[in-house]
Amino acid sequence: MQLQWIDYLIIVIYFGFVIGIGFVLKNFAKTSTDFFLSGRSIPAWITGLAFISANLGAQEVIGMGASGAKYGIATSHFYWVGAIPAMIFVGLFMMPFYYGSRARSVPEYLKLRFDEKTRGLNAISFAAMTVFSSGVSMYAMGKLLQLLLGWDFNFSVVISAGIVLVYTYLGGLTSAIYNEVLQFFLIVAGFVPLVFLGLRDVGGAGGLYARLAQVSTERGFEAGALSHSWRYMGDPSQNPMGVEAFGLVMGLGFVLSFGYWCTDFLVVQRAMAADSMNAARRTPLIAAFPKMLFPFLVILPGMLAISATSRPTVLPTHLQCTAAETAAGTGPTVQNSWEGLVPPKVDDRTCQPVVGTDGRVQVDYDLATPMMLMHYFPSGILGLGLCALMASFMSGMAGNTTAFNTVWTYDIYQAYINRNASDQHYLRMGRAATVFGILISVAAAYVAQRFNNIMDLLQLVFAFVNAPLFATFMLGMFWKRTTGHGAFAGLLSGTLAAAAHHGLTLPAGAVAGGFKGGYLGSVLHVYPSEMAQNFWTAIAAWTTCFLVTIVVSLATRPRPEAELRGLVYSLTPRPKEEGIPLYRQPGPLAIVVLLATVVLNIIFW
Amino acid sequence: MDIRVPVGAIFSIYGVLLIVWGFASGDLDARHMIGPLNVNVWDGIGMLAFGVILLLLARRSPRAPRSTMDQ
Numbered sequence: 001m002q003l004q005w006i007d008y009l010i011i012v013i014y015f016g017f018v019i020g021i022g023f024v025l026k027n028f029a030k031t032s033t034d035f036f037l038s039g040r041s042i043p044a045w046i047t048g049l050a051f052i053s054a055n056l057g058a059q060e061v062i063g064m065g066a067s068g069a070k071y072g073i074a075t076s077h078f079y080w081v082g083a084i085p086a087m088i089f090v091g092l093f094m095m096p097f098y099y100g101s102r103a104r105s106v107p108e109y110l111k112l113r114f115d116e117k118t119r120g121l122n123a124i125s126f127a128a129m130t131v132f133s134s135g136v137s138m139y140a141m142g143k144l145l146q147l148l149l150g151w152d153f154n155f156s157v158v159i160s161a162g163i164v165l166v167y168t169y170l171g172g173l174t175s176a177i178y179n180e181v182l183q184f185f186l187i188v189a190g191f192v193p194l195v196f197l198g199l200r201d202v203g204g205a206g207g208l209y210a211r212l213a214q215v216s217t218e219r220g221f222e223a224g225a226l227s228h229s230w231r232y233m234g235d236p237s238q239n240p241m242g243v244e245a246f247g248l249v250m251g252l253g254f255v256l257s258f259g260y261w262c263t264d265f266l267v268v269q270r271a272m273a274a275d276s277m278n279a280a281r282r283t284p285l286i287a288a289f290p291k292m293l294f295p296f297l298v299i300l301p302g303m304l305a306i307s308a309t310s311r312p313t314v315l316p317t318h319l320q321c322t323a324a325e326t327a328a329g330t331g332p333t334v335q336n337s338w339e340g341l342v343p344p345k346v347d348d349r350t351c352q353p354v355v356g357t358d359g360r361v362q363v364d365y366d367l368a369t370p371m372m373l374m375h376y377f378p379s380g381i382l383g384l385g386l387c388a389l390m391a392s393f394m395s396g397m398a399g400n401t402t403a404f405n406t407v408w409t410y411d412i413y414q415a416y417i418n419r420n421a422s423d424q425h426y427l428r429m430g431r432a433a434t435v436f437g438i439l440i441s442v443a444a445a446y447v448a449q450r451f452n453n454i455m456d457l458l459q460l461v462f463a464f465v466n467a468p469l470f471a472t473f474m475l476g477m478f479w480k481r482t483t484g485h486g487a488f489a490g491l492l493s494g495t496l497a498a499a500a501h502h503g504l505t506l507p508a509g510a511v512a513g514g515f516k517g518g519y520l521g522s523v524l525h526v527y528p529s530e531m532a533q534n535f536w537t538a539i540a541a542w543t544t545c546f547l548v549t550i551v552v553s554l555a556t557r558p559r560p561e562a563e564l565r566g567l568v569y570s571l572t573p574r575p576k577e578e579g580i581p582l583y584r585q586p587g588p589l590a591i592v593v594l595l596a597t598v599v600l601n602i603i604f605w
Numbered sequence: 606m607d608i609r610v611p612v613g614a615i616f617s618i619y620g621v622l623l624i625v626w627g628f629a630s631g632d633l634d635a636r637h638m639i640g641p642l643n644v645n646v647w648d649g650i651g652m653l654a655f656g657v658i659l660l661l662l663a664r665r666s667p668r669a670p671r672s673t674m675d676q
Binding site for chain 2: 006009010013014017020021024025028029030031033034038039040041042043046174178181182185189193196197201310375376377378379380381384
């Protein structure tokens with residue numbers, strides 16, 4: 001695809017602004033609290049937008065478009081089940097402890113509530129996870145730009161890493177937050193016209209539903225399977241996700257979602273930067289409003305891509321050779337394997353389409369959203385759309401970087417290496433951590449490019465580590481009898497349970513022994529899909545952690561209650577909301593969010 | 606620096622660029638047109654309006670983060 005100078009100009013202006021923001025905010029970051037927590041001085045609407053934007057990385061814009069194309073409206077479960085309830089919970093019930101305890105990070109809360117070893121376990125696994133996911137973002141961006149625009153992979157990685165490095169190094173968290181807010185508005189400005197043009201092209205909502213019904217039957221499902229979120233959830237064989245309602249609600253809606261939104265420092269850090277307890281509690285609730293509408297911006301393009309009746313006039317670079325082959329009559333007839341605007345998967349070395357185990361050519365759903373951009377946007381707004389895409393990759397990376405440098409400096413360096421240095425020393429260490437964090441991420445991006453398997457393995461390990469986390473936090477915050485030994489034993493056994501469950505089960509159609517599971521000798525159960533297996537792995541981890549924590553806590557000595565004030569629900573005074581107008585109180589706000597989410601679930605049932 | 610300043614500024618610049626470019630590129634393929642104008646112009650108008658509003662709001666009541674050192 002050819003970009004014109006206007007598209008490049010728009011992208012260059014964006015890069016200029018991002019770096020400029022870093023330079024302006026440099027003078028603001030004078031203490032470590034400024035650098036790591038924005039001096040706790042940011043108003044709620046900004047931390048709220050940053051809260052969702054930090055999560056709006058590579059996975060979301062491209063991944064949710066891909067899922068929209070694959071699963072249809074049911075993808076909204078990742079928002080209306082898998083995010084909003086947990087966001088309400090963290091705002092109403094958990095923020096009083098995170099913000100009120102003056103902990104500077106999530107691992108530090110674990111240190112205050114439990115002990116050093118629980119913090120250490122969480123800090124080290126979290127730090128490793130953030131640098132690697134930042135690397136995966138970089139890799140995904142480099143690969144996408146190579147595919148769409150023919151840009152050199154090294155160039156994309158160096159540019160994106162360099163820009164993120166400059167602005168997070170200079171302005172710290174404030175700089176990251178400002179750019180996240182900018183990115184949020186860019187996504188809206190870039191994707192609203194995309195959805196409008198795409199929807200108009202298929203003939204509005206009616207046309208979209210008719211086409212989805214057609215695609216649905218072509219794939220062997222009932223006509224409504226792609227256009228209903230709940231109706232076909234009773235039986236995993238009836239919906240394209242291959243999950244059932246219980247696994248979905250417990251695995252995604254409870255364990256995974258609460259584990260992420262309530263304990264992941266990447267998002268919680270944004271709320272900790274808020275200027276008051278009230279603002280910190282409202283941060284996730286304000287974030288919930290755009291979050292519940294995001295499906296219309298990021299999932300809908302995927303659904304529109306498979307519904308489009310026209311074929312794109314411009315092809316991604318890796319498909320151009322195939323088109324030539326096809327024209328010459330030598331290549332396979334990949335032309336028949338398109339699903340709307342979504343091209344078949346093609347091996348970029350051999351130019352051959354990838355054939356799945358069922359003998360059919362696989363469709364490359366990851367290209368759904370990018371193909372929409374290329375098809376519906378003329379030069380000018382195309383540059384803006386690409387810019388929004390790059391912005392989402394980069395702010396995802398920046399989010400990981402700021403979370404990493406904070407946890408590294410406060411929870412690893414200050415806790416274990418140099419306990420009593422000056423504040424300026426920790427500020428310098430934070431900047432240094434930004435540099436080496438990004439360098440490790442760049443290395444990870446190249447590892448991902450070379451050895452896809454290692455990254456798959458790492459992500460699997462991280463999933464095992466994360467799955468039980470919410471049980472630890474829930475017991476720690478709401479049951480004062482929970483002890484440090486209990487928490488630590490629970491976390492370890494929860495992770496082991498996740499690995500064991502995964503190792504003893506398989507998703508349908510997979511071979512035992514690989515990263516899909518079944519590597520522990522015997523396969524006890526075969527799940528209808530990988531997603532169902534993941535949900536149940538999480539449920540197993542959570543349950544094990546929950547039970548083991550309780551048993552070990554009861555067997556060990558509790559901490560005196562005086563030490564737990566401000567850290568446990570029953571020993572902490574409720575935050576006062578007197579004198580604050582109703583619309584600024586977390587409680588009423590949460591009720592509105594919850595009602596709106598229920599209404600959306602009913603409309604798209 | 607008030608966050609509305611950089612966001613307002615970049616949206617205003619993009620708005621102007623898209624409007625000018627949109628008019629200069631004239632009529633495009635039907636899927637790029639909304640009524641008489643192409644999508645660049647429409648999005649440009651929206652972005653310019655949003656950018657100017659942010660800049661005005663920031664001018665009326667500036668609000669910047671404070672360093673903990675200056676408090």
